[in-house]
Amino acid sequence: MNTHPLRRGGLIALLACLIFAPLVALAVDDPSEMLPDPAQEQRAEAIGAQLRCLVCQNESIEDSSADLARDLRHVVREHVAKGESNQQIMDWMVNRYGNFIRLKPPFTIGTLLLWVMPLLALCIGIGIAWWTFRRPRAPTPPPLSDEERRRLSDLTETR
Amino acid sequence: MSGQPSSPTRRRLLMAAPLIVAGGVGVGFWRMLSGMTKGSFDPHDIHAPALNRPVPDFALPDQAPGTGFSATDLRGLKAPVLVNYFASWCIPCVAEMPVLNALKDRLPIWGIAYKDKPEHALGFVQRAGNPYARIAADHDGLAAIDWGVSGVPETFLIGPGGIIRWHTASPITEAMITNTIMPLADSLKP
Numbered sequence: 001m002n003t004h005p006l007r008r009g010g011l012i013a014l015l016a017c018l019i020f021a022p023l024v025a026l027a028v029d030d031p032s033e034m035l036p037d038p039a040q041e042q043r044a045e046a047i048g049a050q051l052r053c054l055v056c057q058n059e060s061i062e063d064s065s066a067d068l069a070r071d072l073r074h075v076v077r078e079h080v081a082k083g084e085s086n087q088q089i090m091d092w093m094v095n096r097y098g099n100f101i102r103l104k105p106p107f108t109i110g111t112l113l114l115w116v117m118p119l120l121a122l123c124i125g126i127g128i129a130w131w132t133f134r135r136p137r138a139p140t141p142p143p144l145s146d147e148e149r150r151r152l153s154d155l156t157e158t159r
Numbered sequence: 160m161s162g163q164p165s166s167p168t169r170r171r172l173l174m175a176a177p178l179i180v181a182g183g184v185g186v187g188f189w190r191m192l193s194g195m196t197k198g199s200f201d202p203h204d205i206h207a208p209a210l211n212r213p214v215p216d217f218a219l220p221d222q223a224p225g226t227g228f229s230a231t232d233l234r235g236l237k238a239p240v241l242v243n244y245f246a247s248w249c250i251p252c253v254a255e256m257p258v259l260n261a262l263k264d265r266l267p268i269w270g271i272a273y274k275d276k277p278e279h280a281l282g283f284v285q286r287a288g289n290p291y292a293r294i295a296a297d298h299d300g301l302a303a304i305d306w307g308v309s310g311v312p313e314t315f316l317i318g319p320g321g322i323i324r325w326h327t328a329s330p331i332t333e334a335m336i337t338n339t340i341m342p343l344a345d346s347l348k349p
Contacts, residue, residue: 054309055309055310067274067300068309068310071299071300071301071304072304095208096208096209096304096305096306096307097208097307097309098307
């Protein structure tokens with residue numbers, strides 16, 4: 001193919017834009033939402049990524065453009081700006097919305113099965129494998145007697 | 160496994176195992192779905208940690224045609240009231256208005272207009288009939304976050320002393336009133 005090198009370069013750039021643009025698209029649709037200090041803003045985003053949007057339920061508040069998510073982002077930034085620790089902010093949220101707001105549920109009696117399931121599945125798999133391979137193979141049959149050997153040679157005799 | 164013929168009982172057991180598992184899963188799903196239609200199971204329900212705790216600190220301004228209220232007002236109560244978060248832009252809120260209007264003479268209802276323009280909230284209660292003894296306005300929705308509200312409508316039964324005794328994130332129905340709200344409210348009356 002004879003494509004002009006400049007045009008090809010442009011095409012590659014366009015493709016790169018199309019592929020990578022969605023990766024940086026956060027729901028923070030208004031730059032005025034962001035904190036002026038980049039380090040604080042980064043911390044607020046990290047906390048927000050751990051908080052469930054209670055309207056969409058499977059998105060974090062950083063990803064969601066729901067009204068409540070925007071309010072919660074604002075609250076997180078207020079607390080970060082006040083100099084509270086991540087744990088303090090998380091506790092503040094859990095105090096109001098329960099553990100449901102945490103996208104990563106804590107290890108409790110209620111979430112025991114959820115957390116130990118991978119280990120449990122592995123143990124069951126190893127158990128089944130062990131049980132299958134442990135069983136003795138069919139025992140080797142005893143050597144043929146003279147009588148049987150004669151019959152076999154009769155049967156397989158080629159003429 | 161191919162080496163020895165398995166016994167008929169074991170083969171039958173192995174055949175039945177997937178059926179038993181599928182049956183169990185089926186019964187589980189059926190119970191969830193029938194619970195959803197009857198209203199006893201709501202997968203979107205957020206288990207409010209607010210239950211049996213005092214109402215959060217808040218003070219909200221008046222929303223016409225009612226007067227605003229604060230945590231102090233609720234904590235000073237001697238009899239139960241229902242606190243109902245609503246908004247003029249919320250369709251389920253329209254749906255629950257007749258139910259609230261039928262309830263208001265048996266149990267006082269205090270409303271909080273959530274992120275609503277004052278004139279819109281006023282128009283809403285004028286159109287639907289006003290079930291609220293008092294109405295406050297939560298313009299920025301920040302008091303709602305302290306209540307643990309995740310959307311409208313959301314309703315709390317407040318017992319004497321301002322303790323949250325019951326909560327739902329669904330529209331109020333007749334069944335909820337007769338089965339849950341009124342029995343609980345009657346038991347909380349002095």
